[in-house]
Amino acid sequence: MELLVVGLDGLSYNMLDRFDIDPKYIGRVTEEGVSGDLMSVDTPTTLPAWTSFQTGTDPGTHGLTNMIQQSADYDVSPFETNETEAAVYDYLDDTVLINLPASIGREPSAEDTHLVSAMLAKDKADAVPPHLRELDSYDDYILDHDKSLKKRPSVYFDHVCDITRRRRDFAREAFDEYDPRFGFVLFSTPDWAGHLLSNFSDDAERATYYRQLLTVVDECTADLAGLADNVLLMSDHGFEKKTRNIHVNDWLADRGYLQVEEERVTPQHLAVAAAKAVGKRSDWVYERIRRVYNYIIGTSVGQSLQEAAESEVDYPNSRAWELRYGCLFINDDRFDQPNVDDPEALKRELKEELATITGPDGEPAFRDVLFAEEAYADPGEWAPDVIARPAPGGYPTMLDSPTDEPVSQTNNYNHRYRGMIAAEGPAFCTDETVEGLSIVDILPTLMHVLCEPVSPTFDGSVRHDLLAEERAVETMSPTDVPRPRLRTADETSQTERDEAVEERLADLGYIE
Ligand SMILES: [Zn+2]
Structure with missing residues (x-):
């Protein structure tokens, strides 16, 4: 060969x-x-x-x-x-x-x-x-x-x-x-x-x-x-140790860009709500919960808990949301129920504001926030509108923040x-x-x-x-x-x- x-x-x-x-x-x-x-x-x-x-x-x-x-x-x-x-x-x-x-x-x-x-x-x-x-x-x-x-x-x-x-x-x-x-x-x-x-x-x-x-x-x-x-x-x-989760959808919801569907109340939701309430008060407890959580997401029980820990986005009534790994989409006329008058202005606004998110140590959560045309040579229609690249050690997750802050601590391994x-x-x-x-x-x-x-x-x-x-x-x-x-x-x-x-x-x- x-x-x-x-x-x-x-x-x-x-x-x-x-x-x-x-x-x-x-x-x-x-x-x-x-x-x-x-x-x-x-x-x-x-x-x-x-x-x-x-x-x-x-x-x-x-x-x-x-x-x-x-x-x-x-x-x-x-x-x-x-x-x-x-x-x-x-x-x-x-x-x-x-x-x-x-x-x-x-x-x-x-x-x-x-x-x-x-x-x-x-x-x-x-x-x-x-x-x-x-x-x-x-x-x-x-x-x-x-x-x-x-x-x-x-x-x-x-x-x-x-x-x-x-x-x-x-x-x-x-x-x-x-x-x-x-x-x-x-x-x-x-x-x-x-x-x-x-x-x-x-x-x-x-x-x-x-x-x-x-x-x-x-x-x-x-x-x-x-x-x-x-x-x-x-x-x-590559892979790396992650010390911070970045919760972009929580941040978007806080600022009124994103709407969340009415929460369903199930035993899993109650378990997650209880865990979050405890986690807010104690890093030590939160760390233990997280470990159990990481462990069980590999199992079928974990799948339903994982769903419960993520709010359902009410897409038609939202102006923007994250679809995994720092990729933001704007509800423009690609979608069935667009509700943004000036998508270009919203893109610029989001890019500017995402760059200001910082963690507990005051460090920026993202190393770069880019438009699709900055990340790709020739972006197609369905490319994300804004791409927020996490700073080293940061992981943009879809899971809800346990503390309601946009950046929470974690001890995890994920892609870099x-x-x-x-x-x-x-x-x-x-x-x-x-x-x-x-x-x-x-x-x-x-x-x-x-x-x-x-x-x-x-x-x-x-x-x-x-x-x-x-x-x-x-x-x-x-x-x-x-x-x-x-x-x-x-x-x-x-x-x-x-x-x-x-x-x-x-x-x-x-x-x-
Ligand atoms: Zn791979």
Whole structure:
């Protein structure tokens, strides 16, 4: 294989440093090859970021700006695979991609290119095309984790280690069978484990489990790396410890921008109201409640409590709201019941005011507050109107504030913008650190490494600072850009996929 990309979902160097983990192979490539931080997209989450990787475009262009989307009638649902942008499996012949998120329903346009999809697929058979189901290791291949095992962390971590090894086995057999020029495999488990770190009470316990998994991920990465001349390791976003939750919808409601529906009174609501009342008076009690809360949101009991801890937005009567991770939407004429006279003025007002939100320490809650056109090269109609990027350690949550203040304390692990990249092999330079690299630059750079012309549709560009030799970049003519192909005669309906995916996203906290 000429070039292999190993995706390490959610991995970043700060997490290895925090837990004092020095994975042998990943550490060596970082030291001896070319490495650095890799900037994710808005929002720094799995579906937007891997869609940017596969298309070389930012979320303004491909449309997946978040894990969930809202339609004109205010209904919220998981995002679906992009169907308009050409992707890596359309550009590159002779390629095998194992476990690429947000690609279900797409059929490679390239010759001899094989695509195994991941997140957004209904199940294993939906994700793996029929001819790849013939491989011996298919039976043991696991698409998704069993969330019921989260109740027992030691069992859960053994389970994710097992998933990692079986994915390695499946990828290796597929690479052996098809002998591709370019290969991709994603290990999702660092992301799943990262989310579970919130459930532990101290960093020593977190370190033990995280180290156990990273050791397995590192071994499996090294195994597959042995099959390729050039290897590039990358994540889609990083993780970090969060010390502050930012409650944008509470803040919008306080200022009259957002209306909340009449509260339903259920036992879960009473439990949450009681917890909030106690939490307001004591940080210590609040911290204990939070831990229990983080623990149970991985369970079915937790799902109903989680719903109760989030007020229902009365969308038609609101002027603006947050739809996850600092993305604000204005109730303008994209929606069925618009009620904002001057959306541009409201956008400017919100941008200015959001920048003034501070936490208990007086530090700004957000590092940047941007309009869509500042965050994206070419934002589509449904891009968020305002994007508030949290300051380090801050997490924009949809859950109600336990203190009624817009910023509350937490002790959690969640996504951050900066992920990681490290590469080695004759195509890459050695012993170098690179800065300012974005995930949209990866596909153009890989295509250039493979001596293929880059696409004029890319938002990213070839990053020569990663490469051993500088050659002129060729660009294909717009008429040569392949047309995306969709799977015909699909065995699985979109509704079936949506149901499976909603459950998965709720488990990871994306649908709150
Ligand atoms: Zn991810």
